[in-house]
Amino acid sequence: MKRLFLILLQVATAVGTLSAQNPALYTAEQSGADQIVTNIWNNATAPHSNGITVDENINHKLDLENSTQTDLYIYKADKSIATGQGVVVVPGGGYYKLSMLYDGFKIAQYLRSIGVTAIVVKYRLPNGVREVPIEDAISGLRYMREQADCLGIDPQQVGMLGCSAGGHLVALATHTLAVEERPKFNILIYPSTSGDMWSNYRLQNCFERLTGKWRTQVDIENNSCENLVSTTTPPTLLMHTHEDTTVPSTASTLYYKALKRYGVRAALYLFPAGAHGWAGHDEWEYAAPAKRAIADWLEIERQRQN
Secondary structure, three states, X not given: OHHHHHHHHHHHHHHXXXXXXXXXXXXXXXXXXXXXXXXXXXXXXXXXXXXXXXXOEEOOOOOEEOOOEEEEEEEOOOOOOOOOOEEEEEOOOOOOOEOHHHHHHHHHHHHHHOOOEEEEEEOOOOOOOOHHHHHHHHHHHHHHHHOHHHHOOOHHHEEEEEEOHHHHHHHHHHHHOOHHHOOOOEEEEOOOOOHHHHOOOOOHHHHHHHHOOOOOHHHHHHOOHHXXXXXXXXXXXXXXXXXXXXXXXXXXXXXXXXXXXOOOOEEEEEEOOOOOOOOOOOOOOOHHHHHHHHHHHHHHHHHHHO
16 A cells, blocks of 8 residues: 555656656647647656657557657537536557547547547556556546646546556556545446456457566456456446457456446446447447447436536
């Protein structure tokens, strides 16, 4: 607990002394963000380093590779429709890249359109150092709460949303925090939350990127988020499809069962069709009902907090 406290103290200190020395890799035009806060910290200033020394780069799909600097992309809801809620968006990418466009920017733009202020976290990849992405996700949550007045939100109405490995990261970060610091709600979209899934050959490399190649069964159990659920886990919305072969829907159902076992308010949507990575794709046939489900969940959570 003492070590965790020191890490979180470093998070708070870094967020309070932001540097803008290094420019954002994604432009405002590419991201659609209203504001970009660069260099929350990097491998030289953060509590942990991922050891990556090559330059960050963006591939042809606008996915980020070799991330070593934590940036925040801010999407502020218009005052005329603002609900007072905030959501920290954590993109997926299998812990070897960040799917910033669809798992991040597109989702944040949608949230802004329904009156919810969003921050997309460009986090550092773990490269075998588990603490790195966790502390980056936490830094985004802390920043949103500390800047609540400027962002026009209620600091008690802040939640997190993550897709795929980002969903796994949201759950890990949530359970790393003390209860009073946790997000008020989570939205997990096709999340790779379960160790049963990590042991699948398709996802072994993903797990190794998080914990290191020489993982143990204890590592698998400690990073299987259904094992971390308790009565203090925040209310959670889960979304998945039956056709997902990259992260089977059982990852969401196992987490949902754990939530219900501990009496945590939860909802699970299993859509009949759609490959992995459908978030942010308006051409997906269930895009409209999925968006409605997210909007309805957020509205219900807002009313419960009031």
